Amino acid sequence: MKTEDIKITTILAYITLTFLAFLFIIPFVWVFVEGFASVGNIGFGDFGTFTLSSYYAIFRSKYFVLSIENGLIQSFGGTAVSIVLAIFASYVFSRKRFPLRNALILTVLFFTGFPVFSLLIPMYVFYQNVNLYNTQIGVILVLGVLNLPITIWIMKNSFDQIPKSIERAAMVDGASPYQTIIHVFLPLAFPTIAVLILLDFITNWGNFYVPYILLSSRHLFPIAVYIYTYFGAYSVKYNELAAASVIYMIPTLILYIFAQKYLIKAFSVGGVKG
Amino acid sequence: MVWVKLVNINKKFSGTTVLKDMNLEVQDGEFFILLGASGSGKSTTLNIIAGLEKATSGDVLFDDKIVNKLGPVQRGVAMVFQDYALYPHLTVRNNIAFPLKMRKASKEFIEKKVSEVSNVLGLEKYLDRYPRELSGGQAQRVSLGRALVRDPDVFLLDEPLSNLDAKIRSQIRVELKLIQENLGKTFIYVTHDQQEAMSLGDRIAILRHGKLEQVGSPMEVYKDPVNQYVAAFLGEPEINFFELTKNSHMYSSEDLILKGIEAGDSEITAGIRPESIKLKKEKDSDVEIKIKIQTFESFGSYSVIIGKARSGKEVRVRLAEIPEIKPSTEMAMYVPLDEIYLFGKDGERIDKK
Numbered sequence: 001m002k003t004e005d006i007k008i009t010t011i012l013a014y015i016t017l018t019f020l021a022f023l024f025i026i027p028f029v030w031v032f033v034e035g036f037a038s039v040g041n042i043g044f045g046d047f048g049t050f051t052l053s054s055y056y057a058i059f060r061s062k063y064f065v066l067s068i069e070n071g072l073i074q075s076f077g078g079t080a081v082s083i084v085l086a087i088f089a090s091y092v093f094s095r096k097r098f099p100l101r102n103a104l105i106l107t108v109l110f111f112t113g114f115p116v117f118s119l120l121i122p123m124y125v126f127y128q129n130v131n132l133y134n135t136q137i138g139v140i141l142v143l144g145v146l147n148l149p150i151t152i153w154i155m156k157n158s159f160d161q162i163p164k165s166i167e168r169a170a171m172v173d174g175a176s177p178y179q180t181i182i183h184v185f186l187p188l189a190f191p192t193i194a195v196l197i198l199l200d201f202i203t204n205w206g207n208f209y210v211p212y213i214l215l216s217s218r219h220l221f222p223i224a225v226y227i228y229t230y231f232g233a234y235s236v237k238y239n240e241l242a243a244a245s246v247i248y249m250i251p252t253l254i255l256y257i258f259a260q261k262y263l264i265k266a267f268s269v270g271g272v273k274g
Numbered sequence: 275m276v277w278v279k280l281v282n283i284n285k286k287f288s289g290t291t292v293l294k295d296m297n298l299e300v301q302d303g304e305f306f307i308l309l310g311a312s313g314s315g316k317s318t319t320l321n322i323i324a325g326l327e328k329a330t331s332g333d334v335l336f337d338d339k340i341v342n343k344l345g346p347v348q349r350g351v352a353m354v355f356q357d358y359a360l361y362p363h364l365t366v367r368n369n370i371a372f373p374l375k376m377r378k379a380s381k382e383f384i385e386k387k388v389s390e391v392s393n394v395l396g397l398e399k400y401l402d403r404y405p406r407e408l409s410g411g412q413a414q415r416v417s418l419g420r421a422l423v424r425d426p427d428v429f430l431l432d433e434p435l436s437n438l439d440a441k442i443r444s445q446i447r448v449e450l451k452l453i454q455e456n457l458g459k460t461f462i463y464v465t466h467d468q469q470e471a472m473s474l475g476d477r478i479a480i481l482r483h484g485k486l487e488q489v490g491s492p493m494e495v496y497k498d499p500v501n502q503y504v505a506a507f508l509g510e511p512e513i514n515f516f517e518l519t520k521n522s523h524m525y526s527s528e529d530l531i532l533k534g535i536e537a538g539d540s541e542i543t544a545g546i547r548p549e550s551i552k553l554k555k556e557k558d559s560d561v562e563i564k565i566k567i568q569t570f571e572s573f574g575s576y577s578v579i580i581g582k583a584r585s586g587k588e589v590r591v592r593l594a595e596i597p598e599i600k601p602s603t604e605m606a607m608y609v610p611l612d613e614i615y616l617f618g619k620d621g622e623r624i625d626k627k
Contacts, residue, residue: 163357163359165357166360166361168353169355169417170361172324172347172351172352172353173347173372173373173376174424183372188363
């Protein structure tokens, strides 16, 4: 009796899990299939014949190719801003003692959960006044700053794990604070930094509102914004939208593959062993 | 040629005084030990000498030159840490080469130096290993190599042997002593282990609560402690103390009677080293103590009797031979009068010769 009970619950579990898996997989399947379809439709009806024409069509558009380029520039640019600034800020927060240090750390923590979209409209007004509106660099700066608090927070925690005596050894060995960061802190915290690069990039790559509000020219739109132009006023070309969506996923997937090794390290070890 | 001098060093950490009016002189080429219990300020003293911490007030001098504002590199010091502090992401070779790389030395020079140092320390086989692949003893050798490679004037060692197991500890202790003798450089060595201090040091400074208690050669501080704390800190097993009160012309307690002693205080403490207590009376002036044997520990070359005096005070006696004794018998034991240390009420030595 007992073994049968277990079997029934196991079967039930598998059914539920399969059902959930389907729920999650369906959009992926649809987007891949629809991208190669000759007939644009919403459901799982008639996909027509297999064709590459939607891919061909989207890549023929100059603005689509530009939007990929813009997306990469803005996302990597924002990531670089966050990481570089966070390295120095985290070093100071982790190793130096100064007045108001705790207050500043708590402020950083507070901003990790701050609803940033509430700042975008004032940002828009400010950008118009300082001529950063509708520029790549303007978007890069905002994206970089948006990710900065959480990046600092995570990086500081990983710097905290580096033993103090190693830092002192570096000092006695003649390394300046700058050299200590480059030769000791960065290599030791590298798994965490690799993961932060990935997380920052993904957040930036998926950020729609910032470029949407701070840019107006079509030739500056990143792919996250450009993809919405497939929703035309009168019709939606679903097969082209699907093809563009597939392209949109690729950079994230590639980065995941590169960062996988560090993801495991960063989340399992956490610290530095002497 | 460098001697190190501390003049009126004070150190405070947010209100608490860690070091108080520290005056210290370390001679050139000396193996100098800073000995103290934890919290005595010995590591802080070392960090101030290294330039890793700044004193609240006072001066650090290297060869008559005030170096208060200089960093560790300008002072020409190298340091070895208790937890080795090796760079985990670098191989042994690169760990040793790190200080030279920071100084932008040439590749050939670095290579020459690293092989030289690894020869001295017997690390040739491990040059391409990472710190995590080393045993404690090897790791501490690498850490020592990283200090040696720079040819510093002063070596600072912060409890370098504390994390090692007993056998390797004594082995590296000998190596350290030999290296210091060969180099003839100044070593300043922090430890809480009195055995290490006695065996390594040319001179020992004993610290307590941020204050210097006594400085001297190992035998000086052992034979001639200035106060009760120093007497208790050195020696294994620990010295026995008896409180005595003045009674007309002599000092006495339940356990022993001292005659013919003049001291100002009416209450004094007598300190008797475990090895001063003998089984036989040798001189008429010898002081008698009756001890009830509880147990004894035999260490092969010597044994330690643990017993109770009349007052119930625990007494340790160290004997070269292993006596035939039965537990819970009472024996009379004797101490030569001139081997008894006397301390006043404030703990200071009062019979100093």
